[in-house]
Amino acid sequence: MPAALEQLIRTHAPVPVADAVRLRVFLCCVPDPRDRRGRRYPLVALLPAAAAGVLAGARSLVAIGEWIADAPRWALHALGFPPDPLTGSVPTPHPATVRRFLARLDGDAVDHAVGAFLHSRTDAPHPGPAQRPALRAIAVDGRTLRGSRHGDRPAAALLAAMEHSGSVLAPRQVADKSNEIPAFAPLLNPLELTGTVVTADALHPRHEHGAYLRSRSAHHLAIGKKNHPGLFETVRTLPWRDIARDHYDRTRAHHRMEIRRLKTAAFARLDYPGARQALQVVRWRREMDTGKLTIERVCLITSLPPGEATGEQLAAWIRATGTSKTCCTTCATGPSARTTPRSAPSTCPA
Structure with a gap:
């Protein structure tokens, strides 16, 4: 099909x-x-x-x-x-x-x-007289097309812009992962980006991408990576212990328990186009069958000013983007460890 x-x-x-x-x-x-x-x-x-x-x-x-x-x-x-x-x-x-x-x-x-x-077909919410319009979240991600590999011909790679609800807005075929970067702006050119938040995986937090989105009146939510060492260190070394938590989520499914915590910090200036806030996501995951505990930290930046989106919205956008694959630090304990997720901060401080 x-x-x-x-x-x-x-x-x-x-x-x-x-x-x-x-x-x-x-x-x-x-x-x-x-x-x-x-x-x-x-x-x-x-x-x-x-x-x-x-x-x-x-x-x-x-x-x-x-x-x-x-x-x-x-x-x-x-x-x-x-x-x-x-x-x-x-x-x-x-x-x-x-x-x-x-x-x-x-x-x-x-x-x-x-x-x-x-x-x-998507029924957009109608804001009341005292409400601001809801932000629309668009994810940019690369995927390999299922069933496209035949003989010696490699599978077709697609870069797609899609609603976080799952509707694909604009797909574009690329040769490989390296060609996703120059395809970023041409992919989004046909779309109306005003009033949107564009999220992307760890391949796309580049200065030219951030500048492009701001020129199109779109907000970005990007991961701070080590290929931008100054920006990465600035966000990673913030006094996260002293910053209040914006969102907390606890789930239990697929034989594991997960706890996610989100903190945000406002900035007057960051070394990234239009960046206004730094974010840290900490995820504790315990495998119920083995007892193994994994702790991951993700550093992010966004052009959204403080108060533009709630902590729950930011956490949902980050989780839908799959940014937990790229983390600042990862600590894991073996099956014999007795530390529970609630006591994890004392073992691996944020």
Whole structure:
């Protein structure tokens, strides 16, 4: 199944035919790969019908073709298939025709169309008269496309901008990890970034990326890494012991217990474009079956001024970004250790 249509799998409470009809509005920029003489079925009927099949539960090209072939007449009418002028019946394409059509589509164009549709489908909260508009969080992350490795050809790598809720907004194919850095700005250029917070993994906290986001009226949430030694040391050596905690979270799942603590400190100036706050996240993780305790510290910076986002919001954005993979310090105890997560600060002080 095309990666562009896989985005629809995460749609909350889908209404297959109604959502597919709404999707037709966003398909005006998708080029038709077929010759003019071979266009028996219109693109604005075929592609929404495939999307309706995915929303209805189809998870393969064969299943999508079968769903279209078995769809009721009223659904085919709504999706845009023209009726036969003589018999009044609605002809449908053979499943093999659907497979060939989907395989030839421009994947980037379909990605943008589906991403715009999913973003429009999300019900944004309406602020009251005394409330400021809610910040929109966008994550930039690289992924390897599942099933794209064939023989000697390596798997395709994608750099994608996506809502923290899971909707992909703009994907871009890159050759490898090293090419993610120059692809950062071109990936975000088509998007409206005003009033957003852009998070990224440890590969992207670069000065040019921070300056680009501030020039687009977007906020950043970046990790302080050792490739910026001055910035890293400034944030790491703050008197975190004396700073009040902004957020505390305790979870227990998957045979482990985790405690996350977030602290923030305001700055007049940091050596990073637009940086206003430094953050520290400390995570204690205890494996329930072995008793092993792991402590991780993450140093971050953000252009958000104090009070712009709550500690709970910041913690959710950081956790969704997966920044705990890059930490300042890691301390672990073996199975025989008796220290509990609550007493961990005395063993490994923040």
